[in-house]
Amino acid sequence: MPFSISLTVNGVKRNVELDDPRVTLLDLLRERLDLPGTKKGCDRGQCGACTVLVNGRRVNSCLALAVAQDGADVLTIEGVARGEELHPVQAAFIARDGFQCGFCTPGQIMSAIGLIQEGQAGDDPERIREAMSGNLCRCSAYVGIVEAVLEAQKSLTDAGRRDAA
Amino acid sequence: MKTFDYIRPATIADAIAASSEPGAAYLASGTNLLDLMKVGVARPDRLVDISRLPGLDRIERLPDGGLRIGALVRNADLAHDPDFCRSYPAVAEALLSGASAQLRNAATVGGNLLQRTRCAYFSDPFSACNRREPGSGCDALEGENRLHAVLGWSPSCIAVHPSDFCVPLVALDAVVEIEGKRGRRELPLEALHRLPGDAPERETALEQGDLIAALRLPADATAFAKHARYLKLRERTSYAFAVVSAAAALDMKNGRIRQTRLALGGVAPKPWRAHAAEETLAGATPGEAAFKRAAEAALADAKPSGDNEFKIELARRIIVRALTLAAAGAPQRLPALPASPFSSVPGARHDA
Numbered sequence: 251m252p253f254s255i256s257l258t259v260n261g262v263k264r265n266v267e268l269d270d271p272r273v274t275l276l277d278l279l280r281e282r283l284d285l286p287g288t289k290k291g292c293d294r295g296q297c298g299a300c301t302v303l304v305n306g307r308r309v310n311s312c313l314a315l316a317v318a319q320d321g322a323d324v325l326t327i328e329g330v331a332r333g334e335e336l337h338p339v340q341a342a343f344i345a346r347d348g349f350q351c352g353f354c355t356p357g358q359i360m361s362a363i364g365l366i367q368e369g370q371a372g373d374d375p376e377r378i379r380e381a382m383s384g385n386l387c388r389c390s391a392y393v394g395i396v397e398a399v400l401e402a403q404k405s406l407t408d409a410g411r412r413d414a415a
Numbered sequence: 416m417k418t419f420d421y422i423r424p425a426t427i428a429d430a431i432a433a434s435s436e437p438g439a440a441y442l443a444s445g446t447n448l449l450d451l452m453k454v455g456v457a458r459p460d461r462l463v464d465i466s467r468l469p470g471l472d473r474i475e476r477l478p479d480g481g482l483r484i485g486a487l488v489r490n491a492d493l494a495h496d497p498d499f500c501r502s503y504p505a506v507a508e509a510l511l512s513g514a515s516a517q518l519r520n521a522a523t524v525g526g527n528l529l530q531r532t533r534c535a536y537f538s539d540p541f542s543a544c545n546r547r548e549p550g551s552g553c554d555a556l557e558g559e560n561r562l563h564a565v566l567g568w569s570p571s572c573i574a575v576h577p578s579d580f581c582v583p584l585v586a587l588d589a590v591v592e593i594e595g596k597r598g599r600r601e602l603p604l605e606a607l608h609r610l611p612g613d614a615p616e617r618e619t620a621l622e623q624g625d626l627i628a629a630l631r632l633p634a635d636a637t638a639f640a641k642h643a644r645y646l647k648l649r650e651r652t653s654y655a656f657a658v659v660s661a662a663a664a665l666d667m668k669n670g671r672i673r674q675t676r677l678a679l680g681g682v683a684p685k686p687w688r689a690h691a692a693e694e695t696l697a698g699a700t701p702g703e704a705a706f707k708r709a710a711e712a713a714l715a716d717a718k719p720s721g722d723n724e725f726k727i728e729l730a731r732r733i734i735v736r737a738l739t740l741a742a743a744g745a746p747q748r749l750p751a752l753p754a755s756p757f758s759s760v761p762g763a764r765h766d767a
Contacts, residue, residue: 271418298517307520308517310521313444315445318421318423318442365516380653383515383516383653
């Protein structure tokens with residue numbers, strides 16, 4: 251039995267006919283919506299490479315059934331930059347050397363964007379590390395990742411203050 | 416993954432009707448169920464998606480002073496609810512010590528209560544497991560079992576219940592509200608999970624079609640708000656299940672203990688309430704001697720199920736330390752590493 255769902259992905263409304271209820275949100279993005287930026291690492295919710303924002307919250311897209319996300323607003327790594335202008339978290343990962351091979355990086359960046367929006371960690375590196383513990387990095391770029399999250403959070407907060415002023 | 420029918424009922428009554436036949440399973444967020452379906456451990460014929468049922472995502476203070484938490488409240492939302500954190504700090508600490516931020520954003524209260532054991536033999540369809548396949552045997556008995564149970568186990572199953580959240584909940588006498596074919600009923604959380612005995616496949620007191628609608632903390636659970644902690648020893652600093660954990664809550668007056676609540680995680684097939692240990696502390700002056708007596712009482716019936724005798728002494732020490740932390744007082748703000756023995760809290764001994 252086919253299932254019709256509609257999603258907003260990176261600001262664009264997408265109507266999807268699912269011929270199989272087993273498709274995960276991760277596989278839908280990668281295999282059917284041509285958005286391979288979100289990575290499939292463990293496919294078991296353990297590595298965080300598949301992290302995307304669903305309705306503004308970071309989740310593991312490998313553990314979400316696509317059919318159950320009907321109506322959701324999904325943001326992936328492909329949707330965070332504004333044209334040629336990188337998202338502040340992307341820029342900070344480059345500036346702070348927050349990656350080596352890059353495979354985990356889309357998930358790290360989406361997780362960091364979610365973390366900053368959650369607003370629970372403040373500028374305590376230990377809280378940042380704890381809040382990023384769902385994203386593994388086989389190259390162990392963790393020192394740079396924490397610095398990047400702190401720097402991006404500061405630049406987003408400063409930008410927010412400027413907007414409010 | 417075996418294929419399945421997917422339906423999304425609009426009401427609780429429709430959901431119960433749709434899952435009344437064997438082979439049907441409720442789907443909330445799916446963080447545990449979908450994972451088990453991928454490896455063929457869970458093989459439902461029908462998924463009944465309850466994630467949009469109305470009225471199950473609220474946190475409400477009841478007229479009698481209790482708190483009612485809808486089954487679909489997400490772990491992260493509950494853990495960061497200011498009233499909840501103030502009233503039940505050990506429960507918030509347990510929630511934030513579990514899984515990862517991504518999983519806590521998705522996972523629900525009801526799903527946490529019903530999560531399955533992380534025993535590696537249960538999760539592997541090619542291993543013998545009485546819990547997964549009744550009568551097939553237990554490969555854990557002669558396998559890698561250093562993290563298995565030391566309390567409440569039977570020769571048919573030595574797996575442990577993995578939840579952190581359930582540990583302080585069972586200590587605080589949480590109640591589960593269940594909707595089923597015959598209407599609504601409620602059950603103490605302590606009676607929800609069953610010990611394996613010779614039927615480990617019967618994991619809970621729920622019947623086919625039963626739906627957990629809400630979790631309730633009774634009014635008197637707030638009496639412990641000033642002196643409640645959760646302590647969880649893991650094999651790495653973060654994002655790991657407990658080797659041993661303890662929730663300790665004290666109701667203190669004039670430097671003496673009026674009431675104690677104590678429960679253990681990671682040591683038994685269910686969240687393990689230590690009633691006998693609690694009683695040893697009635698009227699006691701908090702301190703190492705009293706806490707050691709309580710720890711002895713809590714583990715009096717413990718025995719190793721394999722290569723895990725160390726967990727018995729470890730559990731005693733975690734209890735002493737959790738009680739010491741609880742006596743020192745719940746912190747205004749949870750530490751950067753919730754429930755971690757590596758969090759530095761003034762007055763806590765790392766070798767307790």
